[in-house]
């Protein structure tokens with residue numbers, strides 16, 4: 001009994017629900033109520049500044065609204081979500097709501113998945129954003145429509161995943177979670193929800209594998225910072241059930257979580273230790289069941305092991321500076337067997353970052369290296385193709401990050417084609433300089449702000 005059995009047919013034909021068979025309809029209603037109830041946990045807490053007006057009856061039958069017609073119930077459900085989302089953190093300052101979206105033109109397809117369709121749009125202030133809505137062609141919609149035969153009802157059901165995403169994004173604010181810029185929730189004639197998000201680019205693992213180690217380290221470190229936050233977030237410990245690279249986007253080189261509807265907050269309940277087992281294809285892990293019946297630390301473990309198997313394994317150790325390799329091996333081991341938690345893992349990343357930024361990883365770098373070079377002040381090279389090296393910041397030339405000129409000289413000495421280098425004003429995210437390594441200098445241009453290190457004996461000619 002879902003509290004709605006026996007409602008008149010008119011209640012389902014008001015433009016919100018199609019007429020479908022009774023048992024299918026009731027099953028869909030049960031699912032809708034279930035999803036709706038599941039969302040309430042994300043709205044409670046002092047941050048919301050209001051209390052939910054729901055009367056929870058015995059076993060929460062009909063959400064205490066049994067006397068109302070179904071359409072009225074949906075209205076009340078909508079009222080709760082609209083109110084909760086509109087008073088959620090950051091909503092007052094949100095840049096985009098329904099009005100803003102209605103005036104938007106020219107959308108571009110960005111991506112789609114089982115549940116959502118993502119389009120690029122531009123706000124009136126010129127900011128490009130990602131707009132998420134229910135994917136009418138997605139597997140979620142198709143399965144639901146096949147099962148229940150009610151497209152409008154299914155739209156509502158699937159929308160709750162997006163509403164959950166909005167509610168979670170309001171509460172989980174972190175530099176490595178995409179920023180919610182606003183949302184639109186309309187329920188007349190049918191429920192339509194749009195989330196307005198910070199725009200990123202899809203995480204392309206193949207592309208990332210070809211980027212310099214420093215950038216791959218950055219992605220892994222972004223992930224570690226995110227997991228550190230999720231381990232003790234305002235919603236308690238949060239577990240990302242679906243942990244695939246496609247759940248993340250990249251914004252200015254930083255990894256950000258974008259698909260959060262499959263996250264769960266709070267530790268798993270348990271009766272005994274056996275209930276707290278994590279099963280992965282090649283390994284199992286377990287946590288003790290605490291006296292208050294929770295698998296303490298299990299969410300953190302699951303997230304961290306997934307970070308190891310989907311990210312660190314591919315991105316972290318390859319082509320790292322040799323002196324940092326032992327520390328990186330340490331991270332690979334301690335996350336691969338979960339002997340360290342997220343706190344210790346973050347510390348290990350911070351230590352590596354410090355050694356890298358400060359140049360301390362460059363042990364025994366001889367200062368005599370620069371003696372092989374002549375400093376030519378007041379010149380720069382033309383932006384042109386030159387010999388390639390891997391992994392370079394540019395595809396058609398050899399552009400690498402360096403701590404200082406000595407490191408650049410050492411790199412140049414190790415490349416047979418290299419005849420010298422210039423160091424850019426541009427910095428990488430760690431504050432290191434970008435050095436352009438050259439095989440010749442037939443294209444020099446006067447530039448008071450630049451200097452070139454030319455290998456002694458290398459021929460060069462200025463064009464002006």
Ligand SMILES: Nc1ncnc2c1ncn2[C@@H]1O[C@H](COP(=O)(O)OP(=O)(O)OP(=O)(O)O)[C@@H](O)[C@H]1O
Pocket residue numbers: 110111112113114115116117118130132135138178197198199200201202203242246247249258259260261
């Ligand atoms: N903020 C964003 N900026 C740019 N592209 C995005 C953004 N968010 C999502 N996308 C793209 O849209 C795709 C679908 O989004 P999302 O993962 O939220 O949908 P989904 O239906 O939950 O997907 P899945 O079936 O993988 O769980 C993503 O894989 C990503 O490529």
